[in-house]
Amino acid sequence: MAASDYSARHLSVLEGLEAVRKRPGMYIGTTDSRGLMHCLWEVIDNSVDEALGGHGDTIEIILHPDDSVEVRDHGRGIPVDIEPKTGLSGVEVVMTKLHAGGKFGGGSYAASGGLHGVGASVVNALSERLDVWVDRGGATHHMAFRRGEPGNWADPASGPSIDATFSPFVTGSELAKVGKVARGRTGTRIRYWADRQIFNKSARFTFEDLIARARQTAFLVPGLTLTVRDERNPLEPSEESFRYDGGPKDFVDFIGRDTAVTDTWELKGAGSFSETVPVLKNDGTLVSEEVERDCQVDVALRWGNGYETEVRSFVNIIATPKGGTHHAGFEAGLTKVMRKVIETNARRLKLTGKDGAERIEKDDIMAGLTAIVTVRIPEPQFEGQTKEVLGTGPVRGIVAKVVEKELTAILTSTKRDTKAQANTVLEKIVAEMRARVAARKQKEISRRKNALETSSLPAKLADCRSNDVETSELFIVEGDSALGTAKLARRSDFQALLPIRGKILNVQKASVTDMLHNAECASIIQVLGAGSGRTFDLDQARYGKIILMTDADVDGAHIRTLLLTLFFRYMRPLVDAGRVYAAVPPLHRVEVKGSPRREKEYVYTYSEQELNEVLRDLKRSGRKYNEDIQRYKGLGEMDADQLAETTMDPEHRTLRRITAEHAEAAERVFELLMGNEVAPRRDFIVAGAEKLDASRIDA
Structure with a gap:
């Protein structure tokens, strides 16, 4: 046109x-x-x-x-x-x-x-x-x-129906x-x-x-x-x-997924502000007037032993998933209070020397935080009809002031329980800061490395030659005895080996600092090269598959559980991405005798039930087998060819992918089996004692 x-x-x-x-x-x-x-x-x-x-x-x-x-x-x-x-x-x-x-x-x-x-x-x-x-x-x-x-x-007599005939009003409704x-x-x-x-x-x-x-x-x-x-x-x-x-306090207790290290604290307060708004008069005209507004603030929060943050904000019960001025005010007030209190307690928290020069950042404070931020104000200004962002400016200062006042009173309280919890939170924040700084320094070191410099990776790592992350695999092997066989069994072009000594630290109980100081945990984090906790960057991981290769016995299952706890808590994106696997080594090897027409062969089984089925099938087919069936108690009992064929060769092995589809249920199980609370674990063991088969205990 x-x-x-x-x-x-x-x-x-x-x-x-x-x-x-x-x-x-x-x-x-x-x-x-x-x-x-x-x-x-x-x-x-x-x-x-x-x-x-x-x-x-x-x-x-x-x-x-x-x-x-x-x-x-x-x-x-x-x-x-x-x-x-x-x-x-x-x-x-x-x-x-x-x-x-x-x-x-x-x-x-x-x-x-x-x-x-x-x-x-x-x-x-x-x-x-x-x-x-x-x-x-x-x-x-x-x-x-x-x-x-x-x-x-x-409508029919049965009630309103979408199929009924509609007649619009003609003259008046x-x-x-x-x-x-x-x-x-x-x-x-x-x-x-x-x-x-x-x-x-x-x-x-x-x-x-x-x-x-x-x-x-x-x-x-x-x-x-x-x-x-x-x-x-x-x-x-x-x-x-x-x-x-109970209001927001009950809400925090409901959505908090990790184990709480503090009680759920409530921060309540109010403030007022004036704003100029158009007011509709009786004659239909709009006149700008300055009105006084009251803002009620109700915040509930608690810290847990994890590092994930869950902060939800609401205005007059409307969820604001993209935040707004109230959310910004909460974060500003929280950061200001924590920096001030930590600075006051720097000596007790051992923030001296190099640590003292570091500044606490918002992410350090938010690690493990679960919070509900609610405000009630008349005629809030939202950005759009979907109301996902609050735009009323003065609310930011009011929320920040309430958080500063109420949280300072809690953190400086002289009550024994409150004081102990406050100290735990401050130590957790400082530990997060140290972990962030350590991760940053490690990244800087890796960036400065060039071809002429030696690698800073652990000496016990048997690395692969390939730099292709998609195809490379890291086997975390239980014990040095299995390492020797695995070195001969692996395909060194894309399979790397990292041995660990026995049972690593139970990170569900330990603090972040203890985890970072543990030699085995530190080695795993260092070898993967992607950091840990909030600083974990999946794109920086050096291997496409992480395979946990432990013995097929009770101790091996325990070690695998400890390793999974480490990955679940501090390298969760690896689990979510489906890049963590458990190797499935065989339990038995059956030697099937040969005949003039058929060569001798070996059959591997992975459970007692499978072994019984194999033996039954052999008897039905009339094939003879060596009655002295080999039972593997550890990976070290296999020779290189057997380990490669059953556990490491991609063409023949079986891997069990570790997933976290039901993350909340998995978190509860980890906490029950690996956490600090002994009583629930004891009740669980007592309740399941009748189902235990004593013959399966490896004693």
Whole structure:
């Protein structure tokens, strides 16, 4: 089209909810399952806002078999009287008008998650059908919509149906009274069918995500009961209910995965700030006024013995996964306090000499931290309708000040238990700083190395010739006796060997400092060349496969467990990437006798059951074998050819890949078997004592 042909008649003006249907991504982000769930969050959050204001303490969410979803609350109910400017009922205004609602500074809500006034109307616009029932004033009021347009559905006697015939209102809309309720009973029920013209066919309501969101909300609104019921499978309906009275403190205890080294501390406070906002006057004009805002801060945090960080932030119970000013204020206050307290206790923490010149960084402090940061403010400023980032500037300073004041009081407390925990945290942070510095120095040394310099790798490492990470393999071998055989059995072009002496340090109990000072652990970290803990860089790993090759006995299993604990806690990305394996050496070798027609052969078996099956098959086929069956108690009992054929040769060996698909369950098992708490481990052993086969003990 030529420039001269482009005129005002080519411009389109989208009215009302038409804009939402034309550009849904602007309001809900996507049109897949995430966008579908976002619509449900909008409806649920409106009910939660009522509970936040002290109106109602129960919310029900029901997934119906007909692909509809229903949300019920016992709040005040959407207003049913006529809104004077539009001449429409309050229900129709809320459901059909963008930027309409009770959250624009009219005093209906002190602090709410919804503030743009588009949540309910957007859900209505993107629904093939939506019904709303309001209990208020002794009556139940009902109104129905089709893709945002009000009207009547000719429903069967069985109840609302998406297949019923719809008739839009022609002259004027009607909010019908369909029943009576007790005078004091109030509440809102919304049921809707998502419009499949808008959402992908594969978009579905996820029960697990709904459960997680309901649990999260129950933590953030103490005393609120949320019930989620999935009726999509009538034969096996699912229902879960959540209610917590401890607030963010309970939330931290729930999501903290590692073993706590401190109690869960609560940091509470408030502050105020003024901001200039446009205020809507009665005559319809907008006037800028300076208003005073109150900001309530509630932070719960604790440190664990791990190094992963889990910090979640919320504004008026709305999750802000990308942070914002409240998150930044929390980190700033935390860093300032820790640096100050550590500086004060430098001598006791032995921060002298070279260590004293190092500065504590935020990552050192955040290692092993689990925290929930919540703020409540009226009319928060978010970046976009999806509300993933808080933009209200003054909140940063208020949160930082509350964290500084409350955390300083805890860290300088004279109470015995609190003081001991504070010392543990400070020592942990200093240990993280030292580990980071050591990793940085190691990286600098490796960068400075050139072809003329000797390698700084351990002398006991039998390295491979290949520099190709994808094909290279590192075998961590139990004992020097197995090392000699393995050297002869390996393919030195791509297989490296690192022997370890017996059982390494149990890192589930030991501190980071003890782990780094342990010769075997330090050798493994040094040889891999990718660091440890928070400084671990998977791309720097020198080998594509890490294979743990231990004896096929109880001691070998123990050593393998200790090694896996080290990898799980301090080199977790290797496990997640599927690059850690356990070699599977055989337990037995059966010599099958030859005949004029067949040569003598050897059969390897890997369990007692497999051995019995092999012997049974040999007897059935009439083949004779040497009754003196060799049982391998260690890798050192094999000769090089046997070890290569059964355990090391890629063409014949069997490897067991170590995965962490169920990471939280694995963490609990590691802590039970390898942690500091003796009583749970004793109970576990006692409970399983009857199942123990005494003949399997290698004594």
